[in-house]
Amino acid sequence: MQAPKLKIHFIGIGGIGVSALAKYYIKKGHKVSGSDLVRSEITDALKNDGAKIIIGKNKFPKNADLIIYSPAVKIKNWKSKIPILSYPQALGKLTEQHYTLAVSGSHGKSTTTAMIALLLVKAGLDPTVIVGTKLKEFGDSNCRVGKSKYLVIEADEHFASFLNYWPKIMVLTNIEEDHLDYYKNLKNILKTFKKYVSHLPKDGLLVANKDDKNIRKVINEAKQKTEYYSLKQNAANKLKKVLKVPGEHNVYNALAALTVGRILKVPDKVSFKALSSYKGAWRRFETKQTTWNKKRITLISDYGHHPTKVRVTLKAAREKYPKKKIWCVYQPHQYQRTYYLFKDFVKVFRRASVDQIIITDIFDVAGREETKIRKKVSSEKLVRAVKKKSVIYLPKEKILNYLKENLGSGEVLIIMGAGDIYKLVDSFSLTEKKNRKRMN
Numbered sequence: 001m002q003a004p005k006l007k008i009h010f011i012g013i014g015g016i017g018v019s020a021l022a023k024y025y026i027k028k029g030h031k032v033s034g035s036d037l038v039r040s041e042i043t044d045a046l047k048n049d050g051a052k053i054i055i056g057k058n059k060f061p062k063n064a065d066l067i068i069y070s071p072a073v074k075i076k077n078w079k080s081k082i083p084i085l086s087y088p089q090a091l092g093k094l095t096e097q098h099y100t101l102a103v104s105g106s107h108g109k110s111t112t113t114a115m116i117a118l119l120l121v122k123a124g125l126d127p128t129v130i131v132g133t134k135l136k137e138f139g140d141s142n143c144r145v146g147k148s149k150y151l152v153i154e155a156d157e158h159f160a161s162f163l164n165y166w167p168k169i170m171v172l173t174n175i176e177e178d179h180l181d182y183y184k185n186l187k188n189i190l191k192t193f194k195k196y197v198s199h200l201p202k203d204g205l206l207v208a209n210k211d212d213k214n215i216r217k218v219i220n221e222a223k224q225k226t227e228y229y230s231l232k233q234n235a236a237n238k239l240k241k242v243l244k245v246p247g248e249h250n251v252y253n254a255l256a257a258l259t260v261g262r263i264l265k266v267p268d269k270v271s272f273k274a275l276s277s278y279k280g281a282w283r284r285f286e287t288k289q290t291t292w293n294k295k296r297i298t299l300i301s302d303y304g305h306h307p308t309k310v311r312v313t314l315k316a317a318r319e320k321y322p323k324k325k326i327w328c329v330y331q332p333h334q335y336q337r338t339y340y341l342f343k344d345f346v347k348v349f350r351r352a353s354v355d356q357i358i359i360t361d362i363f364d365v366a367g368r369e370e371t372k373i374r375k376k377v378s379s380e381k382l383v384r385a386v387k388k389k390s391v392i393y394l395p396k397e398k399i400l401n402y403l404k405e406n407l408g409s410g411e412v413l414i415i416m417g418a419g420d421i422y423k424l425v426d427s428f429s430l431t432e433k434k435n436r437k438r439m440n
Helices: 016-027 041-048 087-099 109-122 158-164 186-199 214-219 234-242 248-263 268-276 307-320 335-340 344-349 379-386 396-406 422-439
Strands: 005-009 031-036 051-056 064-067 084-086 098-104 128-135 141-144 151-152 168-174 203-208 224-231 286-292 293-303 328-329 357-358 391-393 412-416
Touching: 005 016, 016 031, 016 041, 016 064, 016 087, 016 128, 016 141, 031 041, 041 051, 041 307, 064 087, 084 087, 087 098, 087 151, 098 109, 098 203, 109 128, 109 151, 109 248, 109 268, 109 335, 158 186, 158 307, 168 248, 186 203, 186 214, 203 248, 224 248, 224 268, 234 248, 234 268, 248 268, 248 307, 248 379, 293 422, 307 328, 307 344, 335 344, 344 379, 357 396, 379 391, 396 422, 412 422
Parallel strands: 005 031, 005 064, 031 051, 064 084, 098 151, 098 168, 128 151, 168 203, 203 224, 293 412, 328 357, 328 412, 357 391
Antiparallel strands: 128 141, 286 293
């Protein structure tokens, strides 16, 4: 008997995770509506898919069968008779209905999830995938609905969201200090990861990065079978040669995916072919050649917003373009992250091997900032602490003019951050489109 179709409303539908779940329900034939404070390419895509979108306020409909809200939205004193679930709670219910593979860790979640998903698709295992980025292989979507029992998800640790999930295979990429506005310290992070690992059933499997000391602390008491991966494996050398995405961190991500493939009896030949065809995800070292201001440049868009991710991304850029001048425009994400990890950011930018770094104003994350911390930290303070002539501060509105005067032909420009800095990438793309129209 077919399950009844529901009217499902999403609050904060423009979020990268929430929107993926909304797409899942649209593809399953449910009637989806959603609200968000601002319009975006994500909300536009959902509208094209058939969702009814309300922009400018987070509206609570009266005739919905279910309401799902983003963890970023504060819901207080819910008194309606309509059932309401947070995004992690709703996704958690799906994990109980499938053979779920969940990817967790401080870094590399989206890429590793994407690699595993692509590998399973190429192996004919037809998974359903919910991931926190858009994939070219899935038609620039963050959701794929398959017909098999397999569900591949990105399991975020912020707000301890992953404690809602019940996977059969759990991938741990790495663990370090982040989201300290919630966790306060590393001890609490490790404690929460330990609790998460306990969600695995007795016949479940851990896939763990053996080179990460904090992961070793978390799983030293785990009762489940563990499959390790390490950069010391022979497979790492082969992956370095075949991967199209640069950087040692991506070799780690691919090793995790390869390990999952082996657990599911996917032949290595199929896995290596799938991983070698991976083109990268939206805003994960997303690279394009473009003509801007009559100059041919390499433009890289990246989501990195933690000191470690910034470091490995800039290192990967230098390895990929050893002889080119490399620029980085960086937008810090969240006052609290910048404050708590201030010394780490200073160290990263002081040691960065790129030629010029522009740091713009901190992206204010609505509902997640403390006024007292907002007063204690700024991008100007960060630049002063770095004490390096090649690292400067510019407000966002002055960046394009500065680049017009100083960015040279043949150079590399990285635009990095998890806030709205991606709109700067759009400025370059619009210029290229105008140039093409003139030529035609």
